[in-house]
Amino acid sequence: MSEPHYATLPVVVIGAGPTGLSAAAQLRSRDVDVLVLEAGKAAGAAVSEWGHVRLFSPWSELIDPVADKLLTDTGWTSPDRDRFPTGADWVSTYLQPLADALGDSVRFGTTVTAVAKQGRDRLVSSGRDDAPFTVHVRTDGGEEHVQARAVIDASGTWSGPNPLGGDGLAAIGEAEASERISYRIPDLRDTEVRARYAGKHVVVAGTGASAKGALIGLTALAKQEPGTRITWLVRRATVGEAFAGSGQDELPQRGALGQQAQAAVAEGPVTTINGFRTARIDRLAEDRLRVESFDGKVVEDVDEVVALTGFRPDLSILSEIRLDLDPVLQAPRQLAPLIDPNVHSCGTVYPHGVKELAQPETGFYLVGMKSYGRATSFLTLTGFEQVRSVTAAIAGDHEAAARVELTLPETGVCGGSGLFDESSDATGGCCGAPAAPELITLGRPGTQ
Numbered sequence: 001m002s003e004p005h006y007a008t009l010p011v012v013v014i015g016a017g018p019t020g021l022s023a024a025a026q027l028r029s030r031d032v033d034v035l036v037l038e039a040g041k042a043a044g045a046a047v048s049e050w051g052h053v054r055l056f057s058p059w060s061e062l063i064d065p066v067a068d069k070l071l072t073d074t075g076w077t078s079p080d081r082d083r084f085p086t087g088a089d090w091v092s093t094y095l096q097p098l099a100d101a102l103g104d105s106v107r108f109g110t111t112v113t114a115v116a117k118q119g120r121d122r123l124v125s126s127g128r129d130d131a132p133f134t135v136h137v138r139t140d141g142g143e144e145h146v147q148a149r150a151v152i153d154a155s156g157t158w159s160g161p162n163p164l165g166g167d168g169l170a171a172i173g174e175a176e177a178s179e180r181i182s183y184r185i186p187d188l189r190d191t192e193v194r195a196r197y198a199g200k201h202v203v204v205a206g207t208g209a210s211a212k213g214a215l216i217g218l219t220a221l222a223k224q225e226p227g228t229r230i231t232w233l234v235r236r237a238t239v240g241e242a243f244a245g246s247g248q249d250e251l252p253q254r255g256a257l258g259q260q261a262q263a264a265v266a267e268g269p270v271t272t273i274n275g276f277r278t279a280r281i282d283r284l285a286e287d288r289l290r291v292e293s294f295d296g297k298v299v300e301d302v303d304e305v306v307a308l309t310g311f312r313p314d315l316s317i318l319s320e321i322r323l324d325l326d327p328v329l330q331a332p333r334q335l336a337p338l339i340d341p342n343v344h345s346c347g348t349v350y351p352h353g354v355k356e357l358a359q360p361e362t363g364f365y366l367v368g369m370k371s372y373g374r375a376t377s378f379l380t381l382t383g384f385e386q387v388r389s390v391t392a393a394i395a396g397d398h399e400a401a402a403r404v405e406l407t408l409p410e411t412g413v414c415g416g417s418g419l420f421d422e423s424s425d426a427t428g429g430c431c432g433a434p435a436a437p438e439l440i441t442l443g444r445p446g447t448q
Contacts, residue, residue, distance in 0.1 A: 006132035010035040011394055012148035014112050014135075016043045018062070018090070019368030019383035020154035021098045024105060025067035026391040035146065036102065037137060039111040043099035044091035046158035051088030052187040053213065056257075057380065058082050062090060064384045067098050074101050111138045115151055115364070116320040129362050150363035150394050152387065153318070157311035157369045164205055164307040166235060166277025166294055173281040177289055181281075181305040185210050188217050198225035201301055203291055205233040205278065206308035208376065212243075212261035214306050219268030229269040231299050233276040233291075273297060281305070313370045322360040331373030332357050332366060339375040351382065351406040353389025365390050381406060 011027055013020045016038035027034040038045065055062065060081035068078065071094075079085070079093050099106045114136040117128055133148040161183035165171035174181065188194050198221060204214050215232060222228035243262035265272065276297055282290040289302035313330055315323075326336030335356040337343065357365050365371075367390060368383045385406040393401035 006147070006149050009033070009132055009147050009149040011150045011152065011391075012037060012133065012135050012146060013152045013154055014115075015154040015156060015368070016040070016095075016099055016106055016108070017046055017154060017156055017368070018044070018064075018095065018380050019156075019387060020152070021095060021102070021106075022064040022067055022384050023152050023154060023367065023387035023391055024102050025064060025070050025098065026387055027394070028070065028102065028105070029066050030391060030395040030397070032391070032395050034102075034105050035148070036099075036106040037110045037112050037135065037146070038106060038108050041108050042091075042096060043106070043108075044087075044095035046156055047087045047095065048091050049158065050185065051086060051091065052189060053185060054084055054086045055090065056084070056209075058084050061379075061381050063094055066388075067094075070101050071097055076101075109139055112136070112155070112317055113138050113143075114317050114320065115153070117361070118147065122320045122322055133363065150365075152365050152367055152390060153370055154368040154383075154387075155314070155370055157313050157372075160312045160314045161307070162309040162312055162374075164278050164281070164305065164309065166279065171278045171280050173283070177281045177283055177305070180289060180303070181307055183307050185214050185308065186217065186306060188221055194221065197221060197228065197304055199227035200303035201229050201231065203231045203233060203289075203299060203302050203305045204308065205235075205276075205305065206310070207234055207236070207239070208308065208310065209257060210308035211306075212257055214308060215261050215268075215270065216257075216264045218306075219264040219270060222269050230271070231302070232265065232270055232272045233278065233299070234272060234274045235277050237275050239272065239274065273299070310374065310376060311369070312374050313366075321364055323364075324360050326373065329373040329375050331371060331375060332359065334358075335371060336373075336375075339372055339377050341375060341377070351385045351404045353386060353404070354393040354401045355389075357386060357390060363394075 010033040013023045013034060013036045016036050020036055020038075021043065024034045024036050040046070042048070058081060059079045062085065063078070072078070076097055085093065112135055116134050116136070117131045118134045120128055120131055133151050135146040135148055135151065137144055137146055162168070163170040164174055164181065186193050186197060188197070197218065202218055204211055204218065215230065218228070218230050222230065243258040264270070275295070276293045277295075278291060279294040280292050282292070284290050289305065291299040291302055291305070315330065324333045325331060326333050326340075328342070329336045329340060331339065335352060338350055338352060338356070354365070357367060357371060359365065367386045369378050371386065372378045385404075388405065389401045389403075392398070
């Protein structure tokens with residue numbers, strides 16, 4: 001079978017984060033022309049925004065093997081594989097050097113605004129598979145089109161934090177109070193950030209790793225800054241398994257986090273409110289906030305809110321691409337059953353590749369955090385395996401694309417929704433088996 005006439009065009013990778021740069025290195029190793037488009041001014045721009053957070057995984061699980069070889073050939077010195085870097089370490093030691101090694105194949109300051117098939121909207125089927133992709137981009141110099149033989153979207157979910165509202169939408173008044181709400185783990189080493197929370201009444205919403213990290217930091221702040229108090233809003237009926245994991249998790253740093261958070265909540269000035277699903281936020285006199293749940297629970301005299309309720313993918317740039325996504329997770333339909341927290345609150349997220357990620361739009365792939373949609377179980381190792389398989393398929397090596405070359409660690413941390421309305425001792429609790437892996441950092445940043 002002859003190659004399409006656009007086979008000499010590059011493969012465009014959206015995002016110069018861990019997964020996107022891994023895809024580029026894999027393609028380079030197969031002599032496939034690649035162009036990485038990154039909105040930020042440097043590699044790992046999203047990772048840099050949570051640079052103060054330490055990762056759960058050691059360096060040995062954060063460096064793509066093919067990228068390792070590419071870097072080693074440039075004289076790069078590998079970090080101690082047993083150490084646990086921060087996000088900032090990951091960028092400076094690995095991601096930016098990898099982007100430098102890829103050279104002109106990476107374009108910074110280039111925002112992808114849309115992806116389409118050249119000369120065809122999503123309604124047109126005639127000649128669709130024979131048409132190249134047109135990637136619409138915006139730079140400081142204006143707008144332009146970039147043609148591509150295939151597109152790998154590794155843009156992550158960092159730009160799409162979930163709202164505070166308990167029904168998936170912004171709470172009434174959330175937008176108006178936005179300057180008092182943070183959707184990121186506060187960097188309390190920063191003097192200005194520290195002053196924002198010191199001596200204040202801070203509401204923390206969420207039960208994932210990010211929320212636990214914030215609780216640990218804020219309770220430590222409270223020991224040094226009298227008057228600091230924390231209200232922890234938990235959507236479920238009980239805290240349940242939010243503190244689980246120690247001794248059951250093959251990522252020991254993640255397992256220890258739950259125990260640290262449990263101790264912090266027990267020792268610090270923390271009030272926990274279970275079953276709190278935020279409906280509205282009101283600004284009161286003296287610029288204080290009032291947070292109210294759908295069932296009438298109220299938290300008064302709030303100074304700051306830290307909403308750490310997960311992330312979701314931005315699919316707006318793909319409105320002209322034919323996608324087959326799960327209606328619940330917004331993840332590729334074939335992948336969704338492997339990662340759905342409604343079904344797999346405990347269990348292994350199996351390694352997967354091009355078979356699960358392929359879309360009706362031939363040559364288009366969602367990878368990395370974005371491929372998981374709203375699910376919460378992504379590991380960087382998973383992203384490396386995804387792009388190894390996808391890039392092999394693009395290069396025509398279908399045997400390699402079909403192989404599974406990764407064994408993931410299991411975890412004792414439950415991330416499913418099985419206890420959303422139930423007490424933790426309900427029959428059939430979620431921890432009868434190991435839980436699906438969560439994101440590798442202390443928070444849930446949307447790594448690319």
